[in-house]
Amino acid sequence: MEIVDSQVHIWGPDTPERPWRAAAHAQRDTPVTAEEVLGWMDEGGISAAIIVPPSWEGDRNDLALAAARKYPGRFAVMGRVDPDSPALRERLPNWRGEPGMLGLRLALHTRELRQPFVEGRYDWMWEETERHAIPVMVLIHHPYMHMIDAIAAKHPRQRFVIDHLGLVNGEKDALAFRGLDNLLALGKRANVAVKSSALRCYTDEKYPYPGLQAYLKRVHDAFGARRMFWGTDQSRSPIGYRQGIELFTRHTPFLREDDLEWIMGRGVREWLDWK
Numbered sequence: 112m113e114i115v116d117s118q119v120h121i122w123g124p125d126t127p128e129r130p131w132r133a134a135a136h137a138q139r140d141t142p143v144t145a146e147e148v149l150g151w152m153d154e155g156g157i158s159a160a161i162i163v164p165p166s167w168e169g170d171r172n173d174l175a176l177a178a179a180r181k182y183p184g185r186f187a188v189m190g191r192v193d194p195d196s197p198a199l200r201e202r203l204p205n206w207r208g209e210p211g212m213l214g215l216r217l218a219l220h221t222r223e224l225r226q227p228f229v230e231g232r233y234d235w236m237w238e239e240t241e242r243h244a245i246p247v248m249v250l251i252h253h254p255y256m257h258m259i260d261a262i263a264a265k266h267p268r269q270r271f272v273i274d275h276l277g278l279v280n281g282e283k284d285a286l287a288f289r290g291l292d293n294l295l296a297l298g299k300r301a302n303v304a305v306k307s308s309a310l311r312c313y314t315d316e317k318y319p320y321p322g323l324q325a326y327l328k329r330v331h332d333a334f335g336a337r338r339m340f341w342g343t344d345q346s347r348s349p350i351g352y353r354q355g356i357e358l359f360t361r362h363t364p365f366l367r368e369d370d371l372e373w374i375m376g377r378g379v380r381e382w383l384d385w386k
Contacts, residue, residue: 155352
């Protein structure tokens, strides 16, 4: 069974040449390189991973694309965009022509980052991404799922992925999952998938986090194995890759072997058309 991580971050230091977004905070004090992530992957038996450039670096994709070019087959990229950039309209038709680029990733998890989305400044983009078959990953929380639902209904050929099950960083267990119904309602949209990623960051339980099982079962029932992608966000994970894999392969008993094939790698490859 091939294992593909649906989300990893790499980033560089905050310097005058590559300044971070104002008042941004990284997941750890030191940068994470592509080579460090490859070491984690090799130790854990991960075939490939999708690099999601982190929000604190702003809207640049340079390090991620460099990693995908240097290690083709191991890395691919979901790139960040500025919806107000005049050049974006010209770039979108050839977006996936950039070596290693699979699609877009919108980080809408803070009020500042979410405001352009709420104001409709992304609205022009959906016809273009749908026309050019550019999948979009979205980091957004449960109260805003109705907005994704409306876009997905209007653009049925546009493929979306909701990151981290729509959970809020810092919230745990019942508090974190209190709005899960809002996410599950998207299961009716055949063009919406979810990343069951970074889950150990949303519980105070000890591994293997038995309290997560009921929530995962509801996600599986709503989206099915083909639209439920395993991932780690490993740079902030309190456990290693092997435990992260076994959380699904050994400690989630309702998943069958054919479910695991899709969840652990095949599903995200096909959804993003990553050959």
